[in-house]
Amino acid sequence: xxxxxxxxxxxxxxxxxxxxxxxxxxxxxxxxxxxxxxxxxxxxxxxxxxxxxxxxxxxxxxxxxxxxxxxxxxxxxxxxxxxxxxxxxxxxxxxxxxxxxxxxxxxxxxxxxxxxxxxxxxxxxxxxxxxxxxxxxxxxxxxxxxxxxxxxxxxxxxxxxxxxxxxxxxxxxxxxxxxxxxxxxxxxxxxxxxxxxxxxxxxxxxxxxxxxxxxxxxxxxxxxxxxxxxxxxxxxxxxxxxxxxxxxxxxxxxxxxxxxxxxxxxxxxxxxxxxxxxxxxxxxxxxxxxxxxxxxxxxxxxxxxx
Ligand code: G3H
Ligand code: 13P
Ligand code: ZN
Numbered sequence: 217x218x219x220x221x222x223x224x225x226x227x228x229x230x231x232x233x234x235x236x237x238x239x240x241x242x243x244x245x246x247x248x249x250x251x252x253x254x255x256x257x258x259x260x261x262x263x264x265x266x267x268x269x270x271x272x273x274x275x276x277x278x279x280x281x282x283x284x285x286x287x288x289x290x291x292x293x294x295x296x297x298x299x300x301x302x303x304x305x306x307x308x309x310x311x312x313x314x315x316x317x318x319x320x321x322x323x324x325x326x327x328x329x330x331x332x333x334x335x336x337x338x339x340x341x342x343x344x345x346x347x348x349x350x351x352x353x354x355x356x357x358x359x360x361x362x363x364x365x366x367x368x369x370x371x372x373x374x375x376x377x378x379x380x381x382x383x384x385x386x387x388x389x390x391x392x393x394x395x396x397x398x399x400x401x402x403x404x405x406x407x408x409x410x411x412x413x414x415x416x417x418x419x420x421x422x423x424x425x426x427x428x429x430x431x432x433x434x435x436x437x438x439x440x441x442x443x444x445x446x447x448x449x450x451x452x453x454x455x456x457x458x459x460x461x462x463x464x465x466x467x468x469x470x471x472x473x474x475x476x477x478x479x480x481x482x483x484x485x486x487x488x489x490x491x492x493x494x495x496x497x498x499x500x501x502x503x504x505x506x507x508x509x510x511x512x513x514x515x516x517x518x519x520x521x522x
Pocket of ligand 3: 270354393424466
């Protein structure tokens with residue numbers, strides 16, 4: 217069944233765990249998240265970026281997720297990640313998304329408020345929850361250029377939530393998107409998170425939370441990947457953030473790396489294989505395992521429908 221992020225995160229906050237938001241692009245990634253959720257009996261947020269929507273086709277990917285959720289007993293949210301294009305946001309609302317993110321964080325404060333408020337008005341009429349972002353989360357993605365990390369200011373966050381009416385808020389506490397987040401061990405601004413939590417009463421979101429596990433990076437490199445000194449957020453730090461108020465944790469890079477390493481391994485060790493199912497199948501299984509590990513780490517395993 218599909219429910220909103222607000223519903224999932226409110227429960228998570230009460231239960232002191234976080235729901236994972238997993239980025240999907242195709243049938244394999246959608247099935248990995250749903251299979252993991254069923255095996256772990258965990259809720260999950262299934263997220264599509266504008267890039268994924270352009271890649272798969274909006275109706276196609278939305279239908280795929282809606283069908284997978286309909287056939288499952290678990291509660292999911294169908295969520296737009298880092299929405300910036302109003303036409304795409306409108307289309308999400310038409311296609312049955314239960315949550316949208318408006319990312320206007322690169323605009324000045326007042327402009328971010330104006331844009332977010334407009335999306336809240338549109339979405340709330342249809343019962344869809346809205347995630348907004350304040351502060352900057354660094355990193356390189358399709359649509360988001362590298363930005364200097366600017367931590368979220370607690371008083372600004374309070375004012376922002378009051379003025380926009382957003383349901384959940386993505387905060388910048390030192391993470392960034394992609395595989396190169398830190399040069400040494402990760403360090404999150406937990407003090408800042410505690411201060412934000414004291415004055416803001418909507419559920420909070422952590423973006424850029426992939427761990428970039430050494431084991432998977434090594435395996436990908438072994439089978440030919442070119443990755444520099446990739447470093448992510450340590451598992452302990454993610455759990456510390458959850459203990460201090462985060463109730464949604466976004467994961468994309470770890471799924472990409474898992475998929476990449478598995479495909480490289482298959483192609484390198486079985487050069488005779490040319491059946492896509494035999495190439496993509498093991499990658500789908502590997503991705504399912506990574507999602508399961510995240511659910512256990514976030515404490516959401518066993519929390520479906522509770
Ligand atoms: O923040 C989300 C992803 O890590 C970036 O995804 O390359 O599909 O924009 P994208
Ligand atoms: P990662 O690049 O750390 O997986 O972050 C994903 C994310 O924040 C998606 O919105
Ligand atoms: Zn993000």
